[in-house]
Amino acid sequence: MNGEPAHERIAEFSCPIPISDHPNILLAHGGGGQLTHSLIEKMFAPAFRNSLLESRHDGAVLSFNGIRLAFTTDSHVVHPLFFPGGDIGTLAVNGTVNDLAMCGARPVYLSAGFIIEEGMPMETLWRVVQSMRCAAARDGVQLVTGDTKVVEKGKGDGLFINTSGIGILEHNLSIAPASVRDGDVILLSGDIGRHGIAIMAVREGLSFESAIQSDCASVAGPVMELLKTGIEIHCLRDLTRGGLATALVEITEVARLQADLEETAIPVREEVRGACELLGLDPLYVANEGRFVALVPSKDALQALTLMKSHSGDACVIGRVIAPQSRSFESGVVTIRSPIGASRIVDRLSGEQLPRIC
Amino acid sequence: MNGEPAHERIAEFSCPIPISDHPNILLAHGGGGQLTHSLIEKMFAPAFRNSLLESRHDGAVLSFNGIRLAFTTDSHVVHPLFFPGGDIGTLAVNGTVNDLAMCGARPVYLSAGFIIEEGMPMETLWRVVQSMRCAAARDGVQLVTGDTKVVEKGKGDGLFINTSGIGILEHNLSIAPASVRDGDVILLSGDIGRHGIAIMAVREGLSFESAIQSDCASVAGPVMELLKTGIEIHCLRDLTRGGLATALVEITEVARLQADLEETAIPVREEVRGACELLGLDPLYVANEGRFVALVPSKDALQALTLMKSHSGDACVIGRVIAPQSRSFESGVVTIRSPIGASRIVDRLSGEQLPRIC
Numbered sequence: 263m264n265g266e267p268a269h270e271r272i273a274e275f276s277c278p279i280p281i282s283d284h285p286n287i288l289l290a291h292g293g294g295g296q297l298t299h300s301l302i303e304k305m306f307a308p309a310f311r312n313s314l315l316e317s318r319h320d321g322a323v324l325s326f327n328g329i330r331l332a333f334t335t336d337s338h339v340v341h342p343l344f345f346p347g348g349d350i351g352t353l354a355v356n357g358t359v360n361d362l363a364m365c366g367a368r369p370v371y372l373s374a375g376f377i378i379e380e381g382m383p384m385e386t387l388w389r390v391v392q393s394m395r396c397a398a399a400r401d402g403v404q405l406v407t408g409d410t411k412v413v414e415k416g417k418g419d420g421l422f423i424n425t426s427g428i429g430i431l432e433h434n435l436s437i438a439p440a441s442v443r444d445g446d447v448i449l450l451s452g453d454i455g456r457h458g459i460a461i462m463a464v465r466e467g468l469s470f471e472s473a474i475q476s477d478c479a480s481v482a483g484p485v486m487e488l489l490k491t492g493i494e495i496h497c498l499r500d501l502t503r504g505g506l507a508t509a510l511v512e513i514t515e516v517a518r519l520q521a522d523l524e525e526t527a528i529p530v531r532e533e534v535r536g537a538c539e540l541l542g543l544d545p546l547y548v549a550n551e552g553r554f555v556a557l558v559p560s561k562d563a564l565q566a567l568t569l570m571k572s573h574s575g576d577a578c579v580i581g582r583v584i585a586p587q588s589r590s591f592e593s594g595v596v597t598i599r600s601p602i603g604a605s606r607i608v609d610r611l612s613g614e615q616l617p618r619i620c
Numbered sequence: 621m622n623g624e625p626a627h628e629r630i631a632e633f634s635c636p637i638p639i640s641d642h643p644n645i646l647l648a649h650g651g652g653g654q655l656t657h658s659l660i661e662k663m664f665a666p667a668f669r670n671s672l673l674e675s676r677h678d679g680a681v682l683s684f685n686g687i688r689l690a691f692t693t694d695s696h697v698v699h700p701l702f703f704p705g706g707d708i709g710t711l712a713v714n715g716t717v718n719d720l721a722m723c724g725a726r727p728v729y730l731s732a733g734f735i736i737e738e739g740m741p742m743e744t745l746w747r748v749v750q751s752m753r754c755a756a757a758r759d760g761v762q763l764v765t766g767d768t769k770v771v772e773k774g775k776g777d778g779l780f781i782n783t784s785g786i787g788i789l790e791h792n793l794s795i796a797p798a799s800v801r802d803g804d805v806i807l808l809s810g811d812i813g814r815h816g817i818a819i820m821a822v823r824e825g826l827s828f829e830s831a832i833q834s835d836c837a838s839v840a841g842p843v844m845e846l847l848k849t850g851i852e853i854h855c856l857r858d859l860t861r862g863g864l865a866t867a868l869v870e871i872t873e874v875a876r877l878q879a880d881l882e883e884t885a886i887p888v889r890e891e892v893r894g895a896c897e898l899l900g901l902d903p904l905y906v907a908n909e910g911r912f913v914a915l916v917p918s919k920d921a922l923q924a925l926t927l928m929k930s931h932s933g934d935a936c937v938i939g940r941v942i943a944p945q946s947r948s949f950e951s952g953v954v955t956i957r958s959p960i961g962a963s964r965i966v967d968r969l970s971g972e973q974l975p976r977i978c
Contacts, residue, residue, distance in 0.1 A: 285741065306749065312764065321765050337735050371682060375733075385639065407679050408660075413697050413976060428682070617770070
């Protein structure tokens with residue numbers, strides 16, 4: 263056995279997630295919160311260990327003879343396929359475009375892998391393909407390669423779409439959680455919680471006074487403009503599964519810093535807040551599909567805010583990065599100050615709030 | 621309406637596949653044959669039209685300041701997850717590695733997108749991840765980015781895996797169907813039909829005297845060696861869904877040439893031939909996962925054959941590319957000469973032979 267390379271021997275090791283903990287995959291393993299984190303940290307990261315995976319970012323930044331490219335992938339399983347403000351096609355294109363933008367890359371090329379359930383109406387596929395076409399054209403990205411699989415009726419759910427993407431980095435910044443510094447200002451690109459509530463409303467047959475539309479959109483435009491100004495961007499992160507809270511927990515964990523947020527500064531539309539109260543949800547954890555945070559040094563914060571506000575009037579400063587205020591915070595922490603001044607610790611999403619949100 | 625860009629208006633067009641033809645997606649739309657071809661040509665290609673998609677190859681070749689990269693994607697839905705000779709993990713890595721190799725690229729980076737059905741045993745996921753790790757290590761590729769989604773029980777089927785990949789082209793050849801020329805020699809890298817028969821045997825509970833193992837393997841090794849010799853490779857294609865026949869039909873259609881094959885030259889193992897007879901299958905259409913054809917000018921054929929034989933004793937010349945022998949062949953055709961000298965035309969797979977083979 264000694265002659266075998268290490269990777270041939272690993273199959274003998276036992277599963278790193280003890281059967282006594284989780285013998286089977288739960289919906290929450292795909293929810294973007296605690297269990298997804300545990301699956302990545304305990305199973306995927308050790309198995310595929312390499313320096314690019316270590317960044318724990320929305321994509322990998324690859325170097326080819328001085329040319330830096332971002333590479334990212336996302337499978338989309340949103341249910342229902344069509345929802346107020348978008349559909350699985352717009353989501354599949356925007357989701358991957360946004361992940362490239364979060365690496366500071368200009369999105370250029372996409373792939374699409376369709377997994378279709380037998381019996382899906384051809385017209386439905388056509389509508390989704392048209393949405394993808396429109397979303398790709400809006401961002402000037404080309405869909406250059408693809409794949410189609412069909413599974414038997416009852417072995418899928420209409421349509422799943424994987425999109426992977428390649429973007430070009432046209433600057434020398436290292437935009438990643440590890441670049442975040444004590445004193446950075448945390449900017450949010452707009453109001454939060456709309457995508458999750460829009461999906462939940464359709465799914466649960468809820469109706470509100472005014473229909474809540476998903477915020478599903480590309481954020482490549484504002485990000486490319488931020489980069490053009492030469493602002494020293496430290497980190498970008500789009501707020502998808504797990505919401506604002508989980509995104510900032512993930513960033514501070516890698517950066518080993520503390521993020522202090524002002525709850526009153528975080529924009530949540532009245533109807534979203536009402537729906538959250540009705541459904542027992544915290545808007546901090548609700549998924550978005552067109553929102554991101556930017557972490558920049560305080561010298562650049564005003565310029566970044568002005569530019570972000572030109573895209574969305576709701577863009578704002580929501581807090582600041584500081585050195586850990588307690589020894590127990592040294593692996594990273596997010597705190598939030600309530601309107602009455604009380605401060606609480608925000609953890610990543612635990613359990614599954616809303617499966618198949620994207 | 622005139623002010624809207626063209627891509628915003630297309631949604632008004634009607635579905636390009638008439639409802640009277642196929643109102644719903646059939647399993648055969650994912651089979652790699654006629655209906656997959658029709659879906660690509662009528663729906664995907666017109667919607668996403670660009671010069672890179674036009675090559676109709678296993679991946680797109682992208683240029684970045686003189687650096688040429690291949691980019692490809694495949695979703696894997698094979699059933700069962702484990703089969704003689706491999707599993708969905710080895711298949712997911714090798715499948716994408718092979719598609720990169722078919723572009724003449726050295727595979728370097730992979731992404732992985734998991735769609736898991738709620739309730740799948742954690743241990744099963746772990747075994748698949750270990751297979752992926754081993755397969756990636758064998759080819760020296762790094763898995764650098766990923767995504768995990770979980771769907772409710774009954775809305776998936778255990779595990780689907782998308783892998784996308786990036787490879788580097790380290791030569792100046794244009795390896796694609798359009799580069800094929802009159803006079804090219806067609807080489808096959810080994811015996812055909814094993815993957816499809818291995819899967820079918822497990823699924824149907826058939827047992828043969830000796831178990832038939834899938835040919836699932838990376839072909840990057842022999843392809844990289846072929847490239848290193850400086851042989852003028854015109855086209856490479858791996859023989860997956862639709863088998864040898866469909867691969868050559870697709871190539872000759874783009875090249876607008878004719879491929880003449882010798883049936884007796886095509887290696888099929890005795891037990892595979894027997895199983896095909898029993899099941900009413902033609903080995904020419906049965907899927908492989910570790911076989912490819914190389915089309916090279918006759919001056920290079922012997923050198924290519926010698927090298928390919930050093931990897932598999934079954935590698936052989938199976939035919940030749942000629943100018944279309946009839947006006948009706950001008951859009952490309954494949955003919956095959958039987959042992960008794962009769963010649964017949966081979967079309968791409970029609971209908972669905974065996975769903976979820978990869």
